[in-house]
Amino acid sequence: MPLSTQPITINVGPQHPSTHGVFRMRVTFDGEQIVDVEPIFGYLHRGSEKLAESRTYTQVVTLTDRMDYVASMTNNQSYILSVEKLAGIEPAERGVWLRMIAAELQRIASHLVATGFFLQDLGALGTPLIYMMREREQILELFERLCGARITNSYMRPGGVFMDAPDDFWPALDRFMAEMPHRIDEYEDLISGNEIVAARCDGVAVVDSQTLIDASVTGPMLRASGVDWDLRHRQPYEYYDRVTFNRPLATASDNYARYIVRIHEMRESLGIIKQCLEQIEPGPVRPEEVPALIRPPVGDSYVGTECPKGELGFYLVSDGGVAPYRCKVRAPSLINLTLLREMLIGDKMADLFVTFGSIDINMGEVDR
Amino acid sequence: MPDPFDSILYKYIYCTLSSTGDAECVGTGLFGGGLLPASLDWLAFVLTAVIIVAAVVNGVLGGVLMMIWGERRLLGRFQGRTGPNRWGPFGLLTPVADAVKTMFKEDVVPTVSDRMVFTVAPILMLFPALLIYAVLPFGSGTWLADINVALLFIIAIGGGNVLAIVAAAWGSGNRYAMFSAMRAVAMLISYEIPLVISLIGVLMLSGSLSLVAIVNAQTIPFFIVQPLGFFVFLVASMAELNRTPFDVAEAESEIVAGYMTDYSSMKFGLFFLSEFAATIATSGVITAVFLGGWHGFDPIPSQLWFVGKMVIVLSVIVWVRASWPRMRIDQIMSFAWKALFELTLINLVVSGLLVLAWPSLSTTELWYMAGINWVVFLASIYIFGKVLGPKHDPRRAGNIQDATLSRSDAPAIPAGGAD
Numbered sequence: 001m002p003l004s005t006q007p008i009t010i011n012v013g014p015q016h017p018s019t020h021g022v023f024r025m026r027v028t029f030d031g032e033q034i035v036d037v038e039p040i041f042g043y044l045h046r047g048s049e050k051l052a053e054s055r056t057y058t059q060v061v062t063l064t065d066r067m068d069y070v071a072s073m074t075n076n077q078s079y080i081l082s083v084e085k086l087a088g089i090e091p092a093e094r095g096v097w098l099r100m101i102a103a104e105l106q107r108i109a110s111h112l113v114a115t116g117f118f119l120q121d122l123g124a125l126g127t128p129l130i131y132m133m134r135e136r137e138q139i140l141e142l143f144e145r146l147c148g149a150r151i152t153n154s155y156m157r158p159g160g161v162f163m164d165a166p167d168d169f170w171p172a173l174d175r176f177m178a179e180m181p182h183r184i185d186e187y188e189d190l191i192s193g194n195e196i197v198a199a200r201c202d203g204v205a206v207v208d209s210q211t212l213i214d215a216s217v218t219g220p221m222l223r224a225s226g227v228d229w230d231l232r233h234r235q236p237y238e239y240y241d242r243v244t245f246n247r248p249l250a251t252a253s254d255n256y257a258r259y260i261v262r263i264h265e266m267r268e269s270l271g272i273i274k275q276c277l278e279q280i281e282p283g284p285v286r287p288e289e290v291p292a293l294i295r296p297p298v299g300d301s302y303v304g305t306e307c308p309k310g311e312l313g314f315y316l317v318s319d320g321g322v323a324p325y326r327c328k329v330r331a332p333s334l335i336n337l338t339l340l341r342e343m344l345i346g347d348k349m350a351d352l353f354v355t356f357g358s359i360d361i362n363m364g365e366v367d368r
Numbered sequence: 369m370p371d372p373f374d375s376i377l378y379k380y381i382y383c384t385l386s387s388t389g390d391a392e393c394v395g396t397g398l399f400g401g402g403l404l405p406a407s408l409d410w411l412a413f414v415l416t417a418v419i420i421v422a423a424v425v426n427g428v429l430g431g432v433l434m435m436i437w438g439e440r441r442l443l444g445r446f447q448g449r450t451g452p453n454r455w456g457p458f459g460l461l462t463p464v465a466d467a468v469k470t471m472f473k474e475d476v477v478p479t480v481s482d483r484m485v486f487t488v489a490p491i492l493m494l495f496p497a498l499l500i501y502a503v504l505p506f507g508s509g510t511w512l513a514d515i516n517v518a519l520l521f522i523i524a525i526g527g528g529n530v531l532a533i534v535a536a537a538w539g540s541g542n543r544y545a546m547f548s549a550m551r552a553v554a555m556l557i558s559y560e561i562p563l564v565i566s567l568i569g570v571l572m573l574s575g576s577l578s579l580v581a582i583v584n585a586q587t588i589p590f591f592i593v594q595p596l597g598f599f600v601f602l603v604a605s606m607a608e609l610n611r612t613p614f615d616v617a618e619a620e621s622e623i624v625a626g627y628m629t630d631y632s633s634m635k636f637g638l639f640f641l642s643e644f645a646a647t648i649a650t651s652g653v654i655t656a657v658f659l660g661g662w663h664g665f666d667p668i669p670s671q672l673w674f675v676g677k678m679v680i681v682l683s684v685i686v687w688v689r690a691s692w693p694r695m696r697i698d699q700i701m702s703f704a705w706k707a708l709f710e711l712t713l714i715n716l717v718v719s720g721l722l723v724l725a726w727p728s729l730s731t732t733e734l735w736y737m738a739g740i741n742w743v744v745f746l747a748s749i750y751i752f753g754k755v756l757g758p759k760h761d762p763r764r765a766g767n768i769q770d771a772t773l774s775r776s777d778a779p780a781i782p783a784g785g786a787d
Contacts, residue, residue: 016624017621032551032697032698119693122693123619123620123621123693123694124693125443125690126447127447127691130449196694199699200694200695350622351696353622
């Protein structure tokens with residue numbers, strides 16, 4: 001007589017060690033096999049878009065910090081670019097270079113967090129995570145010198161940044177730039193060649209590039225499938241057309257590809273910072289004529305920027321007042337997450353969180 | 369049947385209490401011996417047993433506390449941080465503080481649980497871990513019982529924790545726990561087989577199942593003579609212990625804490641305790657069977673040699689835990705059946721032929737065997753790695769290619785195209 005079996009449904013999250021915040025999945029398993037996944041989110045909804053409508057354009061910067069809280073600088077940058085386009089503000093040159101340096105440092109920090117937690121989900125007991133947090137700590141200290149804050153920076157303002165970097169920032173940045181390439185080599189020695197990592201990640205959660213494009217997935221997840229799509233290159237904003245950089249592409253589109261693309265992108269970010277340091281010149285960090293209370297003309301604007309997680313854009317509508325009439329955020333975390341179900345069905349339970357970690361989402365940004 | 373008076377512990381305590389004038393007791397025992405009258409000789413037996421058990425159980429608990437501290441300190445070093453160092457010298461009292469905290473936690477019993485099974489499971493888990501210590505020889509003459517089937521005893525007892533895991537999972541009525549139990553049963557039963565077969569090579573060399581006899585037979589430590597057996601035994605015991613990379617049964621990032629998810633307070637404490645006690649016991653078995661037990665050179669007492677070797681084994685286990693991610697359950701199963709099982713069979717056949725060729729097992733002959741066994745070990749590991757390992761260089765798996773385009777390249781979509 002055959003054993004009668006039945007699928008088992010588990011509520012994974014919102015309180016679970018590896019949901020990277022408060023994410024909930026209602027997963028149906030057939031033994032270890034995943035049969036169905038129903039993502040449920042909204043547990044961290046704070047109404048950021050609505051709050052933005054009752055704040056001045058400068059005050060909204062603090063709200064963007066709290067969306068993707070491991071990549072505040074790039075959030076600031078994306079929002080500021082949209083405001084500048086809306087109000088027609090010409091940013092100061094030094095301010096733009098500082099924004100680029102801060103954004104690329106933030107990209108490294110965010111990829112460190114993504115890779116560290118990805119390996120934590122793989123079951124590596126803290127070691128890679130703590131190594132990566134060690135380097136992220138250095139970046140946060142650089143931010144502290146730059147603007148006094150570590151996580152919620154609010155460093156950027158329409159027209160540039162709110163203050164110039166202090167003198168002790170530059171030698172600290174040089175020290176970091178000298179050390180970081182060796183650290184990345186260390187990660188590669190520890191992780192990239194590891195047989196267990198390869199066995200766990202190779203060929204797991206493969207999505208073809210057309211599905212990714214159809215779901216409008218962006219960022220390292222798209223580049224891991226071989227699509228050369230990087231907004232810094234495709235639609236250069238700031239001064240990204242004045243620097244040279246490679247866009248690492250992987251073809252496998254599995255969990256390993258998503259990991260290795262991030263490792264290589266960290267190297268490229270270091271190269272971009274180096275070129276910024278060569279081209280930055282003394283001067284004002286913010287034009288004098290930008291008013292404290294910005295009243296953009298009636299209209300709308302959208303600027304897509306390449307954030308660590310994908311394309312982040314703020315769609316701002318102005319009715320001529322001091323606060324945006326509408327602020328809509330195109331959050332890469334939310335859109336990249338939409339493919340989760342397709343990626344997971346048929347995989348094992350152990351791959352659930354590895355795949356989830358490889359997408360690199362941030363619940364603060366998903367729920368806003 | 370081995371003589372209980374071979375054990376110094378037994379002899380010393382018994383002779384202190386008994387006054388029947390055994391020949392072995394002449395000149396031993398505190399206070400001249402004979403604290404109890406001759407008519408109460410049975411009480412001397414009982415008291416001896418009670419004292420020894422109390423000493424060993426407390427010694428194990430102390431060892432567990434030391435290991436918790438040592439593991440956390442060592443992990444800290446591996447991870448580039450200090451580890452616990454606040455409470456006591458070098459943080460030595462941290463596990464004591466942990467234990468006190470655990471005891472004062474609220475003991476939550478889920479309403480859906482099977483209360484009886486839920487309560488019994490942690491105790492069931494602790495028994496096998498403690499019982500192994502009964503046959504471990506901690507030094508020359510320092511053992512509790514030198515039974516002639518010690519290895520069989522260890523294998524039989526060591527399998528008992530599967531029952532406790534299933535009981536805990538069933539009792540707590542938690543689905544994560546059920547997942548954990550299913551994984552644990554599948555994994556532990558599979559790894560039991562290579563574990564047992566890898567010991568047969570040692571048995572052929574020692575000719576006895578008694579741990580004392582095995583230690584005495586090791587003129588050369590058996591990990592030199594039996595590298596393949598040592599390797600398989602080490603890996604399989606790490607799987608039996610649920611240690612990384614085989615910790616699927618309590619995979620924190622997947623199934624929260626596995627079968628321990630719903631446990632709190634001292635029930636959780638017992639699980640934690642038995643896990644560490646089992647780890648220490650297993651390192652003791654590895655030391656006795658493969659690392660030459662208490663043998664060493666003279667000024668250092670044999671007990672210290674034994675403990676020192678155990679610490680080395682434990683450090684290796686912690687080292688693995690610090691550096692490797694976890695394997696998936698299907699990969700773990702195929703590793704057991706496709707690699708470890710075959711490796712033990714190779715070891716069994718080769719060792720059998722070698723013992724047939726050199727039946728007198730003198731030290732010189734053991735060295736010959738060691739040479740041949742190492743060749744077999746390296747060759748089979750290489751072949752199995754080629755056949756079962758990753759088919760390509762993992763670094764190339766992602767097939768990284770750099771789209772090298774400079775600022776002179778025209779972007780495919782004009783700037784601001786999204787507007």
